[in-house]
Amino acid sequence: MGKATWFSTWFDSPYYHLLYASRDEQEAKHFIEALQAHLKIATGAFVLDAACGKGRHAKMLQRHGMEVEGFDLSPSSIAEANRLANKHLHFFVHDLREPLPKQAQYDVVFNFFTSFGYFDAPEDNARAFQTFAGGLKKDGILVMDFLNPTYIRTNLVPEETVKRGSILFHIKRWEAGGYLYKSIDFEDQGQSFAFQEKVELISQADFLKYAEQAGLTFLNLAGDYTLAKFDEQTSPRMIFFWEKK
Known part of the structure; x- marks a missing residue:
């Protein structure tokens, strides 16, 4: 995608991982448990963790019996994630704005922990949603976890x-x-x-627009990692659920 962007250098820095070392396993574990209770994803389902970082969520998904792939732009993050890899859990380096190697194959695509909104151009946001939608099977689900700009x-x-x-x-x-x-x-x-x-403070309305343009149908919006009902003023997160019809 041309010259190096700030997120391809900072996210690949050892200092980034040091600063955010407090993002713990328990948070990921409880969130995945809540998602699985809500979605009831079948054992053996093929899922993707898009912009997976070092794989803490992907690992939890695999422990729930899913076949998991994860990708990230950061080679160092993927090198770390590959320490978790096994026959049911695979990782690769990839840019969110580029079409996925596997098209229409994933039952669920996840995008966790505000791993979005780093681009300068709205077209790149739209392109990323095309990446999500392109990877999903018919009736597949996209789950996106983003900060709530109002909060x-x-x-x-x-x-x-x-x-x-x-x-x-x-x-x-x-x-x-x-x-x-x-x-x-x-x-x-x-x-x-x-x-x-820097992260774009993308509104709920803009997320819905990007998803609709990518052919995704809105299902639900939760407001935190327990999947409580979204409240514009008090919810720290926007956790979207869409379906590919």
């Missing part, structure tokens, strides 16, 4: 310092031009580092 704006923490080992990460957050920005500055072994994240 984020209300509860934004402008500045904080996070300690990981001997490193102090100085973090600032702000909104501009429809994006949430986060600057991360720190020092390690006498060297200064500065990274910046």
